[in-house]
Amino acid sequence: MKVSALIRKTAKKNDTDTLATVYFRLRDGKKDIKAASELTINPNYWSAEKQGFKDRVALVSEKEKLAFNSHVRNIVTLITQSYTNEADGEWLSETIERYHHPQRFQTEDALAEEIKLQVIPLFDEFLEKHKLSEVRKKNYRVVKRGLQRYELYVRTTKRGQKDFTLYIDDVTSDTLRDIWDFFENEYRYCQLYPAIYDAIPEARTPQPRGKNTLLDCFSRIRTFFYWCKDNKKTSNTPFDDFPLEECTYGTPYYITIDERNKIYRTNLNRHPQLAIQRDIFVFQCLIGCRVGDLIKFTKQSIIDGAIEYIPRKTKEGRPLTVQVPLNPTALEIIARYRDCEGDKLLPFISEQKYNVSIKRIFKAAGLKRLVTIINPTTREEEKKVLYEIASSHLARRTFVGNLYKQVKDPNLVGALSGHKEGSRAFARYREIDDEMKKELVNLLS
Secondary structure, three states: OEEEEEEOOOOOOOOOOOOEEEEEEEEEOOEEEEEEEEEEEOHHHEEOOOOEEOOOOOOOOHHHHHHHHHHHHHHHHHHHHHOOOOOOHHHHHHHHHHHHOHHHHOOHHHHHHHHHHEHHHHHHHHHHHOOOOHHHHHHHHHHHHHHHHHHHHHHHHOOOOOOOOOEOOOOOHHHHHHHHHHHHOHHHHHHHOHHHHHHOOOOOOOOOOOHHHHHHHHHHHHHHHHHHHHOOOOOOOHHHHOOOOOOOOOOOOOOOHHHHHHHHHOOOOOOHHHHHHHHHHHHHHHHOOOHHHHOOOEHHHEEOOEEEEOOHHHOOOOOOOEEEEOOHHHHHHHHHOOOOOOOEOOOOOOHHHHHHHHHHHHHHOOOOOEEEEEOOOOOOEEEEEHHHHOOHHHHHHHHHHHHHHHHOOHHHHHHHHOOOOOOHHHHHHOOOOHHHHHHHHHOOO
């Protein structure tokens, strides 16, 4: 018995509009039956040999080609697995229809149960119903797309699992370990299986993920499972046998006020565009905002001599309004760019170019101090020159670290930086330095 796909229509060489119906043919001895499917393809794109799209069809996306070819294979598999000696043309038509419209052949209860138990539809429900900020939803969607690619990866690479789907009740600690391995090695798999990444793309090519990043991804998956259990979607708790470690962070580093002033005084007359980004970096050091908020500041953000904004990270739920008084240097920078294009407060470029500029600025200012960091991928201690690792987030740490040295009150500093009271993340922005340690010991005198 053999099952194959075919089309019956042809098209002129440059015709890209004509569509041909894909038929499926079953042959077994003297039996030779055909039935139409709902799949269509331009005849010039069809490869009888490949049973799908020809190679190098430029006018069709890889995602569309992958989906079409997958449908053809799935229908062939369904016909093959369902075949009996009594099969006839009516049976073949019904089998193909069952593939295209499975709901017509299931009771409503059975269909609802099948959809409910799948991880990806449940994840969509979780994102819709669970209270999350838009920023956090964006991060959860990254994890969801990773799980979708994991499903495609298993279907592509593991024998006998071409229909693999993650079901909430079937996920075990071994499944989680397999997903961990996939997430950890995605940067390799995107080269080996590009069609998977065409089907479920990301804004950038997957990069090596460090331990902290993986722990962050899996803490989100764990939260999703907790939500499913709390909402009676499952009683499965695979994380009971898959404990997550705490993330490891190095001692926070930041630049001193003297180093910040040295940057501000550095002569960049020969590099006027770099001088502009230098001013913006110093301004960010003086108000401590995240770069995502810095980009959005307008002239209306200045109210009574202070910058006032609601951090993007806290806009959902209980919004927190942050007000940071502007010191003379900050006001001087704003005045310098009062004629900035449109309503923008400062002439900000893209975030990526801004970070590149910051490294050049640090190097021009001669900031070559060595700092100790934890390599995010290896988790090993490393020594780096300051200008090699400078970025926009260093401005935020500089604001928090220098203020904390002066007032030593995390809640007071947090009111200016936008950290919520008692935030565990706040501890990563400050350093208990030697001077502060001496002051504490002197309290015992």
